[in-house]
Amino acid sequence: MASQVIFDRIASREFVDLFRHKKLDQPLLMELKVTLVTLKAVLNDAEEKQIENPDVREWLDELKHAVFDAEDVLDEINYEALRCKLEGEAQTADKLTKKVRNLLSTSRNKFYQSMNAKIQELLQRLEHFVQLKDALGLRENVGRKVSQRTPTTSLVHEPCVYGRDEAKQNLSKVLFSDDASEENVSVIPIVGMGGVGKTTLARMLYNDNKVKEHFTLKAWACISEDYDAIRVTKTLLESVTSKPCQKTDLNLLQVELSEELRGKKFLFVLDDVWNENYIEWKYLQTPFTSGARGSKVLVTTRNKNIATFMRSVPIQTLEPLSHEDCWFLLAKHANVNPSSDPSLEEIGKKIARKCKGLPLAAQTLGGVLRWKPDSEVWNGVLNSIIWEKSDILPALGLSYHYLPAELKRCFIYCSILPKDYEFRAEDVVFLWMAEGLIPQGENGDNMEKVAKEYFDELLSRSLFQTSGKSSFVMHDLINDLAVFMSKGFCSRWEGRESHEVERVRHLSYAREKLDVAVKFEPLKGAKCLRTFLSISLKPYYRYGDSYYVSKKVLHNLLPSLTCLRVLSLSHYTNVTELPDSIKKLIHLRYLDLSYTAIETLPGVLCSLYNLQTLLLSNCFRLVELPAGLRKLKNLQKLILGGCESLTKLPVDMGELINLHHLDVSGTKIAEMPMQMSTLKSLRTLSAFIVGKSTGSTIGELGELPHLGGKLSILQLRNVVDARDALQANLKDKKDLKELELEWGDEDADDSQKEKDVLEKLQPWVNLEKLTISGYGGKDFPNWLGGSSLSNIQVMCIRKCSNCSSLPPVGRLPTLKELYIDGMKLVKTIGVEFYGSTGSSVIQPFKSLEKLEFGWMKEWEEWVPSGSGGADFPCLQELKLLECPKLRGSLPCDLPCLKKLSVRG
Incomplete structure (x- = not known):
């Protein structure tokens, strides 16, 4: 390490x-x-x-x-x-x-x-x-220049693809052709060695707009080495139905999938196929035959034999890139202009030749050289001994070799993640923190910020890859690299194989329906183990799934692992309590009890003073927290989401002076305890519930300067004095991105006070999403449609039952989505909505793409702005739901409209 x-x-x-x-x-x-x-x-x-x-x-x-x-x-x-x-x-x-x-x-x-x-x-x-x-002949101060972390944290968006135009064109012709085999479904194999870009090419095709229009259904399933027909079939079924499936019988799954596909043209991608069993393949594809003519199954594999028996059209063999394309790809990821420095280009082309035409190698080496236009560094990479001596793909070995020391340790730790395992950035970040891999940042930056910079850096170097909107994966070869470099220190169990773990420091294991004590027998001698992490190999947890772990593991094994810093018992539904012997784990930083049936937490938990992260999400039987929670001076993250029985927080919550994250979503907490203002380190707070009597006042939010992300302020009707709302100081909370202001379901007893409260809750100018719900004032404050919300992208206005008109949100230049419902006094929507006044007419809604009105029982007339141009020049989707009195015409000039929904 x-x-x-x-x-x-x-x-x-x-x-x-x-x-x-x-x-x-x-x-x-x-x-x-x-x-x-x-x-x-x-x-x-x-x-x-x-x-x-x-x-x-x-x-x-x-x-x-x-x-x-x-x-x-x-x-x-x-x-x-x-x-x-x-x-x-x-x-x-x-x-x-x-x-x-x-x-x-x-x-x-x-x-x-x-x-x-x-x-x-x-x-x-x-x-x-x-x-x-x-x-051993080791000399002092010998080494190479290590490439420094890049000065940017830009994420990888669409991959840079070179040299694949012909392959994409050939595959597109086959995809869009309705000529098919006698079963109506064509199987198209893409074959090539690891790292050559098979998955990238398949993803390009899968996400192509023409593909979306040509096929009624599409689904992506990662097969990998651990082939499981039930898992694959369930993944395809859940993708085409967009809902979870509880069935575990393969026959029932196939029958349902067959019915969903009947008569519809579909595209399936089966990525990374290793299984050479022809019978199992024929069995898997049985439901596919009910699809419409022209349906396609795109298969990526390293094995030509597999492609041969699966195919119904010619195999697309993906050859390595040319040296020239490899150089262009490397230069793109290194962020250099190939023609700007001839000497650098000469070295770069020699490095590109050593990549053997593999895009993965070129882009990871580009990450090594990123923002380092230094011929000495580039020559160091070119002449490294790793090209001749490494047991792994040399280019990938160099991508590790040239990492800064602090990133090496974080990257190696990720070897405990299984291949094809999808993870979120925060999942990894808080594990790194618990293991002491993240220093306190310079300039007072908190560890989460530093850790996120490390994560983005590994992403920019292509050691992580994006997978969906908010998840990430490691390429198989990158995963192999991490495993190779962590040998002897990290281990992961994915089956019943035997393991040498006496000196292992970090362990993950695949959680099974029943984890018996004998499974963990090898850990009896693992006295220096730091990580005990249960992982599900399923793509995501489904409500109702049950997992069980032997009580012997809880009471006998875990307390003996006294060096543990990370302990996850997540999803074990038979875990109802923790033994008092948990107090022996004095090094513990991270404890995940989410989705367990835990009822109470032992008081001895409060003696684990090093604890940073405590996850109790969806502990539906948890009633209350131990009173001594205040002792956890190092606690940084406390997630209580989904603890539906939880009705109160400890009265001495304010003593958790190092708490960074508090999530109480999904609980029944009625009000925040007193002295919330002492939690000066708090970075995220999912909800602040204003109480009726003894709890914190809304003004205490003003003492929490670092709040960011999303904040919901609930039960605002309980605010006694509008001046308290001003003290909340939302206007200076520069890290807030989303804000929800909710007054509750009761009718307003003082509409002027509610207007005063909302007036004083004006947020920071960079807010991106705003929700106002249950507001009882008769009109809206001026800031709601002014320049103070110049960065707002999404706005929701709901159940503001005393307002007879809408705020002038048409002025907001960046607003993309607008949702309005339950405004029962609004009869006419006119010029005020667009932001026009009697003396001036503006071009409204310059960026709005989605507009939805719902449950507007008295709305009768929709008046145009009179601006002379399109009132909604970018609108793509318009919904009108349950507006029974609306008559007259809708906006006519909607040049970008793609979807119109009208009901009631």
């Missing part, structure tokens, strides 16, 4: 201060520092030579294990210091006697004596590595 990062942490000021202020041996500290500096000096040389020298790799791996153990010792000291601080504060408050404090002090001295012994043992281990470095 990235030993540099670990060394930096142990040699940090935090570590030094810990020795200085606690009862630890000072000479031992100096000796340890000298040893660390000596070892750190040869790390670059060791990282380079491990590729060709197994002895160096073994030396480096053993050194990493030693430094991991040192981290655990440091963490143990940190925990003890925090425990003494917190318990000391509690004892002072309770006025304990001097005798008790003396006993505590004696206990503390014994602890630090034992730590001195551990550090002495650690020092002896490290000195052994110093003695061996000369024998």
